[in-house]
Amino acid sequence: MRDEARAAVADITGRAPVEVRQLGGGDTSAAFAVRLEDGTAVFAKTAPATMPGAIEAEAASLAWLAEPDVVAVPEVFGNTERWLVTEHIAESAPTAAAAEQLGRGLAALHATGAPAFGAAPPGGPADAWIGLAPMRNEPEPDWPTFYAQHRIEPYLRKAVDAGTLSSADGAVISQVCANIDQLAGPAEPPARLHGDLWSGNVHWSAQGAWLIDPAAHGGHRETDLAMLHLFGCPHLDRVVAAYQESHPLAAGWRERIALHQLFPLLVHAVLFGTGYAAQATRAARSALRAA
Numbered sequence: 001m002r003d004e005a006r007a008a009v010a011d012i013t014g015r016a017p018v019e020v021r022q023l024g025g026g027d028t029s030a031a032f033a034v035r036l037e038d039g040t041a042v043f044a045k046t047a048p049a050t051m052p053g054a055i056e057a058e059a060a061s062l063a064w065l066a067e068p069d070v071v072a073v074p075e076v077f078g079n080t081e082r083w084l085v086t087e088h089i090a091e092s093a094p095t096a097a098a099a100e101q102l103g104r105g106l107a108a109l110h111a112t113g114a115p116a117f118g119a120a121p122p123g124g125p126a127d128a129w130i131g132l133a134p135m136r137n138e139p140e141p142d143w144p145t146f147y148a149q150h151r152i153e154p155y156l157r158k159a160v161d162a163g164t165l166s167s168a169d170g171a172v173i174s175q176v177c178a179n180i181d182q183l184a185g186p187a188e189p190p191a192r193l194h195g196d197l198w199s200g201n202v203h204w205s206a207q208g209a210w211l212i213d214p215a216a217h218g219g220h221r222e223t224d225l226a227m228l229h230l231f232g233c234p235h236l237d238r239v240v241a242a243y244q245e246s247h248p249l250a251a252g253w254r255e256r257i258a259l260h261q262l263f264p265l266l267v268h269a270v271l272f273g274t275g276y277a278a279q280a281t282r283a284a285r286s287a288l289r290a291a
Contacts, residue, residue: 005032005044008083013042029054033088041088042077051132053125055084060124061216062086065194070108072210094204099235102202102209103242106224110191111247114218115139117146117190121216130196130215133267142187143220144180147263152177155266159277164269169281176262176284183259183291186250190218197224198264199233222253226260258286 002020009017009032019035031045047054059079066073074086116139120126126137136154140146156173159165165173176183194201195215203210225243228236243249262283268276 001030001046002032004046005030005034005083008046008080009034009036009042009044009085012078012080012083012085013040015040034085041090042085043074043088044083044085046083047129049082051129053127054129055079055082057120057124057128058214059084060121061128061195061214064121064124064192064216065109065211065214068109068112068192070112071102071105072205072208074210074212089203089205089207089210092204092206094209094234096235096238098204098208099233099238100242103239103244104246105209106194106239107243107246110193110221110224112192114190114192117141117143117218117220118150119190119218124216128215128217130264130267132271135195135215137217139218143190144184147184147220148177148180151263152266155263155270158270159266159280162270164274165277165280169277172281172288173262173266173284176259176287179288179291183256183287184220185222185252185256188220188250191221191224193217193219193221193224194227195219195224196264197227198231199228200231202228202233204234220260221247222249222256223260225249225253226257227264229257230261230264252290255290256287258283258290262287 006017006020015036017034018037021033023031023033029045029047034042034044059076062073062076074089077085118137118139120137128135128137136150138150156170160170194211195217201213203212265276265280265283269280
């Protein structure tokens, strides 16, 4: 695999790699730190053949998030169907100052908007991925329709059909879809989302917090913040406070966190089993109670 990475980086950058080191971690791909002949450090990753379009979707997502120049995003040097090469960012410990910078940057990013709820990044495929899971980006006129039809319902069906989620628990989640207009809160314009903003996709460096591994699309800005709450994030209180100072969220946003976490929990249920199915059901009940 190192030889493949070496050849791909040379082809994409036009420069010869002199050191290729495979990195650990990552659920979906093999990743490498590469030093080029001129000393430039780059990051290379490949997706399995079972995830067609994943590299194209990520490259388009990174470019779309970088375009407004309001958040730190690794520069894309290029990609093929199987390989993506970006700048390599040295990791450092999270700080409160970097967290506040992240909160302000996210607020500015979301405010740059998207053409529609469910819109894919320009040049990106409609059939994208969130981690190991397929994710369809299909434009809709409003967020409740998009979220129910293209996020909750496909994974609800998969979880019930696989027996991961009981019919009774599936019915609870179906109630969320049936009442989504009342649960969604005040209408907002589509935001430019990272789309998979759990803590592992915030990369901390000496220069601040960088956004990596996006599943970008047009959506509701509360979704990114709900993802940060799902598995925790260093200095999350500072992130939220800085976000609120820059672009306050609508009243009741904390009560809607469970609604926005329902999709990633259903994805995890399909991929990883019944423990996440129970969490998804609890999130659905919490969303219904909040209404």
